[in-house]
Amino acid sequence: MFETKERFKKDFMMRLEQREERESLHAAYSVLSEMVKEWINDDWQANKRVQREEAHKQLYYFSIEFLTGRILGQNLMNLSVHSLVSDGLEEMGFSLAEIEEQELEPGLGNGGLGRLAACFMDSLASLGLPGHGYGIRYKGGLFTQVIKDGYQGETPTHWIDEKEDWGMRQEELAKNIPFYGNVHLEVQDNRLKPVLRNAVWVKAVPYDMPVVGAGGKTVNTLRLWQAESASYPLPEGMEQDFYQQAVSEISDRLYPDDSQQAGKVLRLRQQYFLCSSSLQTILQERDYPLSELPKHVAIQINDTHPALAIPELMRLLMDEQGMVWEEAWEITTHTISYTNHTILQEAMERWDSALLEALLPRIYMIIQEIDRRFREKVLEQDLDEAARKKLSIIEGGAVHMATLAVVGSYKVNGVARLHTDILKMREMKELNDYFPHKFHNITNGIAHRRWLVKANPELTGLISSAIGDEWIREPIKLHGLNPFAGDPSFLQDLQSVKLLKKRQLAEWIRKQHGAVIDPESVFDAHIKRVHGYKRQLMNILHIQLLFNHLHSDRNFRPHPRTFIFGGKAAPSYHFAKQVLKLINAMADKVNNDPLAKNHLRILFIEDYSVSKAERIFPASDVSEQISTASKEASGTGNMKFMMNGAVTIGTYDGANVEIVEQVGEDNAFIFGLSAKQVMQFEKEKNYFTNDTLAHDPELQLLMSQLLNGELSGGEGNVSYIKKQLVDENDPFFVLKDLQPYRKAHERLLSVYEEPSAWLGISAVNIAQSGIFSSDRTIQQYSDHVWNLEELTNHYT
Ligand code: CR6
Incomplete structure (x- = not known):
């Protein structure tokens, strides 16, 4: 039934016509998934037999x-019929993307x-x-x-x-x-x-x-x-x-x-x-x-x-x-x-x-x-x-x-x-x-088929036009892309693909959330569970530092950035829930501030999930991997970003270490305490937040703004944050790493201003990401x- 497009169309229509609600997208989903299940079933039974025999x-x-x-689209891709089905459906007036969205x-x-x-x-x-x-x-x-x-x-x-x-x-x-x-x-x-x-x-x-x-x-x-x-x-x-x-x-x-x-x-x-x-x-x-x-x-x-x-x-x-x-x-x-x-x-x-x-x-x-x-x-x-x-x-x-x-x-x-x-x-x-x-x-590794081939067909097409498509079977062959990091015409195409993915995300966000973001701004994404060690708090405090800087220095007018957050907090994890509230309160403030809004936008994507991730990774320029060194065992989002050409700003933690080893220190923005330093402080118990604050008026101002409730819409909204930063002496070193983090962002932005340099870095990241395919891991x-x-x- 998937042998030719015509055969598929005929079969699909015949089945759809037998459905009661044949007009609905859901019926189309139901028919298509039924066909795929039947198609798989023979091979499935044969596999069971062969594996036994x-x-x-x-x-x-x-x-x-x-x-x-979601499973339907993944199966269509692995069965190598995704484009046949997509084209066939389009000719009949359906959109496969819309049908896929029907799947719970x-x-x-x-x-x-x-x-x-x-x-x-x-x-x-x-x-x-x-x-x-x-x-x-x-x-x-x-x-x-x-x-x-x-x-x-x-x-x-x-x-x-x-x-x-x-x-x-x-x-x-x-x-x-x-x-x-x-x-x-x-x-x-x-x-x-x-x-x-x-x-x-x-x-x-x-x-x-x-x-x-x-x-x-x-x-x-x-x-x-x-x-x-x-x-x-x-x-x-x-x-x-x-x-x-x-x-x-x-x-x-x-x-x-x-x-x-x-x-x-x-x-x-x-x-x-x-x-x-x-x-x-x-x-x-x-x-x-x-x-x-x-x-x-x-x-x-x-x-x-x-x-x-x-x-x-x-x-x-x-x-x-x-x-x-x-x-x-x-x-x-x-x-x-x-x-x-x-x-x-x-x-x-x-x-x-x-x-x-x-x-x-x-x-x-x-x-x-x-x-x-x-x-x-x-x-x-x-x-x-x-x-x-x-x-x-x-x-x-x-x-x-x-x-x-x-x-x-x-x-x-x-x-x-x-x-x-x-x-x-x-x-x-x-x-x-x-x-x-x-x-x-x-x-660890990631399924490059889902996170690159399926999530980003445009980039997949560009890569294959440069180096052929063998890399899809053998992702290490993405190495072939390295010489293109200095090829202006390839980099221009890479830029166009990124812009397209950013536009698609912006359009989806407008429809889903009613929020407007500018595809010409830097898309800087921090998407993962909300947790103390993952330091979403450091990210949002950095944004407040930028906000303060904008208001105190007329000469500071940086390239527009959109800070995208997404992630859930465990329902009983009060600290993480307050960080989430803080992000949303800051979004309200910054996005409505006449001066700041031209340079900074904050977007919190509600109910982060795999399908939302599939839209965000391809559209991101910057990958936030800023866990307290030693705490993130590996991370895998870091690999998904890299494979889609986003550049890492991060600590030497988890698999970030190996990512930087692959791309070289010039092609990532690393900052902050090392795992060794963190573990040393933990062992000796000789770190004190006050030492960090003592000679830093900017941080002192920031702390007072945070603790008096100015940033969160009320003092009560930061009680657990206060407990952690002040009473518990900042166990995740948020304040200690904040200024180094800010400097890393400054370095990053200055490279971003030079498109050929930035795009070259992005290309190297893609070229070196093959090793992080889960095919290698398995x-x-x-x-x-x-x-x-x-x-x-x-x-x-
Ligand atoms: N939370 C690690 O924290 C790692 C994944 C998969 C985690 C994370 O760094 O990438 O596992 N650990 O190995 C646990 O769930 C216990 C995670 O997802």
């Missing part, structure tokens, strides 16, 4: 989040971690590797952000339209998961066996989504579990209503916390629900002896959220399959590997032992035994008390999930070189000393961790 080793990526974004966006992730998982799914399939995702089918994705009077409000997001869902319910593959109960030792088959009595059972029903790789040949599966009532008797005294409510809660909504551990029992239920259902499936689907599991299966746990996979696999191998501890441990620790995504203490998962024990009594017993055995080994070494503590899984009444994850995995990786070094040298030093061969780095995981084999004949 050829006995390929399978990777399963366990993640509590998969932030896929699955927001099954908070930010970078969930989006990374989605990029990995795309790269696995596109490289022809058998890798599948296991996650949860939350009914409510991340909340919808509603800004009212400058404050963030949250409303639930329901993304599932049962009729149009890309996920296919697989009733017959449902699994049952036990919670609570008590463990009894009983004699069964002549041996003592732990049996869980009086448990509460929950049914897990999988919804399978096809993941189509580029070229359309490889189709993997993203399996999302939904919680439902099981047909088991309820424990004594439990009411049916109460039970049903508790069950439906499990897959009801995504936790909205980014880099903050919630510590709630519901979250733990979600984690176990995911691990148990996925592992049960993997073990049941196999047709090889269990002892060979590591040869056939690799399981990657995305941060510690699925770390219960370790004791759960032990449980299944011992209690259900009758293995002894040693053999089960050998298999587990050769099957599971772990990626760490943060060193922020508040994000490190530590579960209260009593809570874990009550919810998962058998699992807790197994964790205790893992801990006991590991302690015994550690005792054989000559270590001091502090080091031993760091090597304990259960410590201080809590289960330390990162320690469990390291002990139970065969490989542990950080997500950018600096982050991995910090893990090895500081956060997990003792573990790294104990297991020197486990730790390694694999720097190839590294495959080579160094999973040991997968490419499926035969995946490209034809």
Whole structure:
């Protein structure tokens, strides 16, 4: 049905005419997605058969989040029929872009971690590797952000339209998961066996989504579990209503916390629900002896959220399959590997032992035994008390999930070189000393197909006209663009493309938000979750410095800039919510100030999401990557900007370090404290905000403007900001880095005034961005961790 344009048009029309509401865009979406599903399905079934018959080793990526974004357009692109469909629809009077907008966006992730998982799914399939995702089918994705009077409000997001869902319910593959109960030792088959009595059972029903790789040949599966009532008797005294409510809660909504551990029992239920259902499936689907599991299966746990996979696999191998501890441990620790995504203490998962024990009594017993055995080994070494503590899984009444994850995995990786070094040298030093061969780095990457080819077809066309289109298959070949950084005619075209993308964004903003922005101004974007360490506060305070400067110095009339912000704050994170309010209050003030508005504009984009990101990255000139050095494990937005030719202003943090290594210091604007300096201050506790303010009247003025409520529409609106900056001595070094940040902006603007220099920098950024494709990342995981084999004949 997609073989030729004419065939497609005929088929599409025929199906549309059978629909009741055939005039509506939604009907068009429904028909088109139905056609794509049918088209994919044959290959999907064939893939499943081939992967089974050829006995390929399978990777399963366990993640509590998969932030896929919209799916239809992505599939059309990977099936190589996007332009055929787009042209065909246009001839029939439809716009594919409008049809794509009909799709409810699955927001099954908070930010970078969930989006990374989605990029990995795309790269696995596109490289022809058998890798599948296991996650949860939350009914409510991340909340919808509603800004009212400058404050963030949250409303639930329901993304599932049962009729149009890309996920296919697989009733017959449902699994049952036990919670609570008590463990009894009983004699069964002549041996003592732990049996869980009086448990509460929950049914897990999988919804399978096809993941189509580029070229359309490889189709993997993203399996999302939904919680439902099981047909088991309820424990004594439990009411049916109460039970049903508790069950439906499990897959009801995504936790909205980014880099903050919630510590709630519901979250733990979600984690176990995911691990148990996925592992049960993997073990049941196999047709090889269990002892060979590591040869056939690799399981990657995305941060510690699925770390219960370790004791759960032990449980299944011992209690259900009758293995002894040693053999089960050998298999587990050769099957599971772990990626760490943060060193922020508040994000490190530590579960209260009593809570874990009550919810998962058998699992807790197994964790205790893992801990006991590991302690015994550690005792054989000559270590001091502090080091031993760091090597304990259960410590201080809590289960330390990162320690469990390291002990139970065969490989542990950080997500950018600096982050991995910090893990090895500081956060997990003792573990790294104990297991020197486990730790390694694999720097994150992004799906260039979505973030460049799909999001920016105009730039894609320009690149291909210069160097051919092989780079789409092999993004490292973007290097071929380097000589064009000095080619005036290419740079002029690059400028035209950027201007076009800026115009498109401006037009969309006018329609959606009613705001007017000038495409000739510098588009400077800071889009990501709102968090103390990401320092949106520093950005907005810098704008106030500029505002003050404009009003005090007649000669200061800089090139117009539009500062674009987008991002959500966790609903209970008061500080971040005040920063958000501050941004909106500043926007009101600056955009309405007769003098300032000719030079500065502030735009807050409400309800930032993947689809909005797809519009902002291509239209940005400047990429704000200004986290406190050492705090951002990697960042991936930084890579999306770079690939679209935006220039980084940032700190030496996360993957920024490697971006600058790629482009050279002349092609990025780096400022501020290094990770080493930050960690030194933290260790010595010898940084004092007042020292920074003492000799700086500009900062003093700024602080008084901030603290008296002038910037935020009221003093009460900055109470948490004040607490952090003043009472807590500015832990993210916002004031300390503010003047260096301002100077970096000055340098940046002076280069921007010289178009050929600026565009040359932009071109180098694109040319050097290929290494940040997640294809490279996935190839590294495959080579160094999973040991997968490419499926035969995946490209034809
Ligand atoms: N918040 C890191 O903070 C990284 C992503 C993906 C994060 C971010 O720097 O790019 O993971 N960490 O590796 C966690 O979610 C724990 C993130 O998205």
